[in-house]
Amino acid sequence: MSAAGDPVAVRVFVPGQPIPMPSRHPVPDLLAARRVLAIQPHYDDNDIGAGGTLALLVATGAEVVYCTVTDDLVGVVDDTLDATAAAAALRRDQAAAGQAIGVSRQVRLGYPDAGAWDRFAVRADLLRVIREVRPDAIFTVDPWLPTEAHRDHRETGLVAAEAAILFGLPRLPGSDPGVDAAWVADRGPDLRYVAFYHAGVANTIVNIDATWERKAAAVSEYRAQFEPHELPMLVDALDERAQAVARLAGEGFSGRRAEGLRVLHPGALHGGA
Ligand SMILES: [Zn+2]
DSSP states (O other), X not given: OOOTTSOOOOOOOOTTOOOOOXXXXXXXXXXXXXXXXXXESSTTHHHHHHHHHHHHHHHTTOEEEXXXXXXXXXXXXXXXSOHHHXXXXXXXXXXXXXXXXXOOEEEEEEEOTTSOOOHHHHHHHHHHHHHHHOOSEEEEEOTTOTTOOOHHHHHHHHHHHHHHHHTTOTTSOOXXXXXXXXXXXXXXXXXXXXXXXXXXXXXXXXXXXXXXXXXXXXXXTOTTTSOTTHHHHHHHHHHHHHHHHHHHTOTTOOOSSEEEEEEEOGGGGSTTO
């Protein structure tokens, strides 16, 4: 027990009031990215979660590549379609939505939607994709959203975040030795940041007024996964949310609609740095 006047060795704070620890990494500049890889569990997550921001990056000259982890077949509403026809319908939707956003390329990993996929197999594929695309920014779902119940979302966000901090280690193989060898010879730019959408805690609010129509058009293309009457309801719900997020940004923020992201330097994704 310390006596009066002793230096304080331990200070206990009020239970239930956690103290955020400082990070030595400043919040990265979102719009500085030139090549973006957006990794999503299902075909529509990037557009629903960050379509306005991704379209804005395209407008500033960035190249945007999408990578979808699962085959998304569970979400197809027309149960008369066989797997081949359902996959074709999803690809059509994604191509049309990608055109609205300005996506340059779609990479599909094809793991079973809501199924038993192995995180290490997905990680090896993501190492391959990251080493091939050589992005300076990665977008993905926030795996730390406290109420996220969908395993595909939690696992995709976690595996993508882990791949983002490990892809620079050449001893860790990706799923294609040829890609690994080419990447070792020419590694491309440093990764500036990982941006998490569907974020539980945001540190960046993005004005998407200029690209809202593109996001709405992209989301409206997901006809295989939503009944016709559901799509306008989804767009309305996203509109309402975008306006609520813009209001959160407070005074001086000019946007009417916004997306909230948690943008982290890769160094902030390991060891409390
Ligand atoms: Zn999803």
